[in-house]
Amino acid sequence: MSTLTFEALGKSYGDTEVVRDISLTIREGEFVSLLGPSGCGKTTILRMVAGLVEPSRGRILIGSDDVTRLPPNRRGLGLVFQSYALFPHLSVTENVAFGLRRRKVAGAELDRRVREALAMVRLATFADRMPRQLSGGQQQRVAIARAIAPRPRVLLFDEPLSNLDAQLREEMQIELKRLQRDVGITTLFVTHDQGEALTMSDRVGVMARGVMQQFAPPEDIYHRPATAFVAGFIGRPNRLAGRVVRRDGAGGRVRIGDRVELAAAAIDLPDGAAASVIIRQEAIRLAAVGATASPSDAPDRVPGVPGTVLLRSFSGARVQYVVRVAEGVELVAETGSQGAAADLAPGTAVSLNIPPEAVFAMPPEEPAP
Amino acid sequence: MMPVRHALLILAPLGLVLAAFFLVPVLMLLPTSFGSYVPGSGIAKGVWTLENYLRIATDDYYREVIWRTLGLGLGVSLASLILGYPVAWLIARGPASWRVPLILLVVFPMLLNLVVRSFGWIVLLANRGLVNNLLMQLGLITAPIKLMFNLTGVMIGLTHIYLPFMVLMLVAAIRNIPRDVEAAAATLGSSRTHVFLSVTLPLSAPGILAGSILVFVLTISALVTPRMLGGPTYKVMATLIYDEYVQLLDWPSGSALSFALALMAIGIIWASSRLARRWAGMA
Numbered sequence: 001m002s003t004l005t006f007e008a009l010g011k012s013y014g015d016t017e018v019v020r021d022i023s024l025t026i027r028e029g030e031f032v033s034l035l036g037p038s039g040c041g042k043t044t045i046l047r048m049v050a051g052l053v054e055p056s057r058g059r060i061l062i063g064s065d066d067v068t069r070l071p072p073n074r075r076g077l078g079l080v081f082q083s084y085a086l087f088p089h090l091s092v093t094e095n096v097a098f099g100l101r102r103r104k105v106a107g108a109e110l111d112r113r114v115r116e117a118l119a120m121v122r123l124a125t126f127a128d129r130m131p132r133q134l135s136g137g138q139q140q141r142v143a144i145a146r147a148i149a150p151r152p153r154v155l156l157f158d159e160p161l162s163n164l165d166a167q168l169r170e171e172m173q174i175e176l177k178r179l180q181r182d183v184g185i186t187t188l189f190v191t192h193d194q195g196e197a198l199t200m201s202d203r204v205g206v207m208a209r210g211v212m213q214q215f216a217p218p219e220d221i222y223h224r225p226a227t228a229f230v231a232g233f234i235g236r237p238n239r240l241a242g243r244v245v246r247r248d249g250a251g252g253r254v255r256i257g258d259r260v261e262l263a264a265a266a267i268d269l270p271d272g273a274a275a276s277v278i279i280r281q282e283a284i285r286l287a288a289v290g291a292t293a294s295p296s297d298a299p300d301r302v303p304g305v306p307g308t309v310l311l312r313s314f315s316g317a318r319v320q321y322v323v324r325v326a327e328g329v330e331l332v333a334e335t336g337s338q339g340a341a342a343d344l345a346p347g348t349a350v351s352l353n354i355p356p357e358a359v360f361a362m363p364p365e366e367p368a369p
Numbered sequence: 370m371m372p373v374r375h376a377l378l379i380l381a382p383l384g385l386v387l388a389a390f391f392l393v394p395v396l397m398l399l400p401t402s403f404g405s406y407v408p409g410s411g412i413a414k415g416v417w418t419l420e421n422y423l424r425i426a427t428d429d430y431y432r433e434v435i436w437r438t439l440g441l442g443l444g445v446s447l448a449s450l451i452l453g454y455p456v457a458w459l460i461a462r463g464p465a466s467w468r469v470p471l472i473l474l475v476v477f478p479m480l481l482n483l484v485v486r487s488f489g490w491i492v493l494l495a496n497r498g499l500v501n502n503l504l505m506q507l508g509l510i511t512a513p514i515k516l517m518f519n520l521t522g523v524m525i526g527l528t529h530i531y532l533p534f535m536v537l538m539l540v541a542a543i544r545n546i547p548r549d550v551e552a553a554a555a556t557l558g559s560s561r562t563h564v565f566l567s568v569t570l571p572l573s574a575p576g577i578l579a580g581s582i583l584v585f586v587l588t589i590s591a592l593v594t595p596r597m598l599g600g601p602t603y604k605v606m607a608t609l610i611y612d613e614y615v616q617l618l619d620w621p622s623g624s625a626l627s628f629a630l631a632l633m634a635i636g637i638i639w640a641s642s643r644l645a646r647r648w649a650g651m652a
Contacts, residue, residue, distance in 0.1 A: 052552050072555040079556040085549035089571050098567075102558030143553075150557065 002063035002153040003028055004049065004186055009058035011044050018044050020210045021058065026203075029184040031177070033197035036207035037233070042190045046156050049188060050079050062153050073102070078147030078185075082159040084139045086131040092118070092142050093127045099150035117149035118142075120179060137168045144176070148183055155180070157189040161196060173199055194234055198222065206230045228268065228276065228362030235280045238331050242277035244269050244361055254361045257329040260305055264359035275361040283358030284333035286321065286341055289349040304351030307331070309344050323350060395631075402624035412621060421625035431609075431626075438606040439633070441523060441595075442585040448528040449535035449584050450577060457539030458569075475536045483530065487597040490526045491517065494598070518600035526598040527588050534587065535580040542576020543569070575645060582641050586634050606630045 004026040011019040019041040026032045034042035047053040049060055051072035059068045067075050078099075087095050096114045105113060118124045121141035131139055140160055147155060160176075161169045177200045180187050191197050197204045198218040205215040206229070214226035225231035232239060242256040244267055251265045254277050262277075269275050289306065310330065311322040319342045321333045333352060335341045344350060405416040425431045460471045478486060493499045494516040501513040516522050546569060554564045592607040599608065606626060613623035 050552070050556055052555070071560075072552070073558045073560055075556070077556055079553065081549045081553060083547060083549050085547060085553040087550060087554070087568060098554065098559075099557035102563075146553075146557070156556075 002186055004154050004188060005061040007059040009048065009060060010056050011048060012056045018210050022212050024215050026186055026188060029186055031180050031187045031189065031200060031202045032205065033189045033191055033201040034205045034207055035191055035194060035197040038192060040207040041210040042207050043158060046158050046188060046190045050077055050156055051075050076153045077156055078152035079156045080143050080147050080160045082162055084143045086139055086142055088131050092129050095142055096146045096149050099146060103150055113149055117145040121145045137164055137172065152185060155185045155187045159191055176200065206233060223357065225360065231278045231360040231362055236282055236334060238279040238281055240277045240329065242275050244271055244273050244275050247271050251356060257326040260326050260329060262354055262359050263356035264361050265356045267361040269361055269363060274364055276364040278360040278362060279331065279354060280358040281332045281334040283355055285353040286333050286350045288344055289351050304353050307350050307352055309346050309348045309350055311346060312344065323352060398624045398627065401620050402628055404621040406619045406621045421621050425625060425629050434604050434606055434609050438589050441605060442589040444524050445527045445531060445588040446581040446584045449532045450581060453532055453535040453539055457536045457543055460540045461543035475533050479533050483593050486530060487526055487594045490598055494522050517598055518603050522598040523595050526594040527591055530594060531584045531587050534583050538580035538583060539573065539576045542573045546572045578641055578645050582638055585637065589634060590630065
């Protein structure tokens, strides 16, 4: 157990900078995710920590040891790969024992620690199997047992759940989180799945194009995105072209189309600037016009935005609507599949309640026309 | 799964060619191998005998040639493996820009005619050849070392000729090993040497086996190179068969030897594929 620190860590391939001067410290026992689209540099960071890629600039410290130039075998890390990367020619037991043997653990102590690690991932009865006799989820659990058995100072996960099907992935998220808390090993988890990062982590680092956009607890990442990229990447955003009407502290008012004006919690632009307005789908409340919304639903009633339902799609737990709020302006609104708002037919006139906290105005990605 | 009928259709063209030009002639040789050769008049009519086969099993000269052939096969396979593995590893794991030049370098000798390549070795290895002359001029030896017309010469020549086959098989096998598996071993505390010995080498076993079988079978059936570098006296099975047919006109003996050689090759392929299946069970 140790801290993990990056000091102005960077990596370039030729002229291409894939990781730009990242500095951060992961506390002892903390679970940190690096989140971002593919090609954002998150895997490169992880591979630099593991010693598989050499940094171009900066330092990596585990505890107070500078490991920047150490070969992977002398860093004392556990790494779990997306591809599992089990040793196909060794049994489950021998896979788990591999790292222990390298640390000169032998005899009864070796047996005990292999059993202990397999019990932690609930695979005790599979000890004598070969990897190819296991399912994907079981193989990944062996890989996790193999990584934690030598009690590494830092655990690294490289998209370990992406090859599993959705249901198993959610099970494993909870299991991994519990396991990490039990063993208390400092963990760096790389993923492109925001749900995964938000559920499991103490803090999340959102990355884009090699730059750390925001490094904060999941709640801050979700509710207080620091950059346009984060606001647009997290949650389910509507992204609309608009204009800043008036700034008011951090927030203000924005206009979409000609008539629709909304309060926004965060505006990153001067008055009158063209903006990319991001509205979280899941934060929009909608009600049929004329229906009496329960008072608790909207405590401080802001006048709703009128609109018409164009499309309804049901996906089990959630219902999504496409709502036209003005000529050429369409929003996606998402709601639970129970209650009055869950059953609005296309054509219904609705009133949208859009809380300011779910509205962000950011510089448009392309220059406005 | 593909229906058997389709699979047979796909195999049909090759199957017909092999049947017509390989299987039928071989089967026609079978009766010949049980015939009796009478010097001066040819194959005796209506006489059937096991004598040709018994002689192969009992005659000291034949047995020596058989053991020599097998030993040569083993030696050439081992030498190709030892020389070829580092090259194959470099092609599979080295800098990407080296890959094509290295493969070309390995394959290039195959573009030259077998006779030319073997003759090249005669120029190098003869008593007054380049190697002996150089060694004598350097004063390292006083009389020429015998490098030809013996095991050394044949082995050098055959290793050179069959090395590319081994390398290409090994490259395929090594490139098949996921890099993540090697990286996993490294993060678990393995030094580069230990990663190689505990992961890369065992996982390339199928390629080692396939390459060795290929080189072994090619070696024990090679004719031209042993003929040129072994000379008229240092014989292996292929050259012996050739002599029985062409020089002595003893077709029955030659046929029996051919079948013995084919059976040995089949036996070795069978044994190795069983071994491979056991290994594949692990990999």
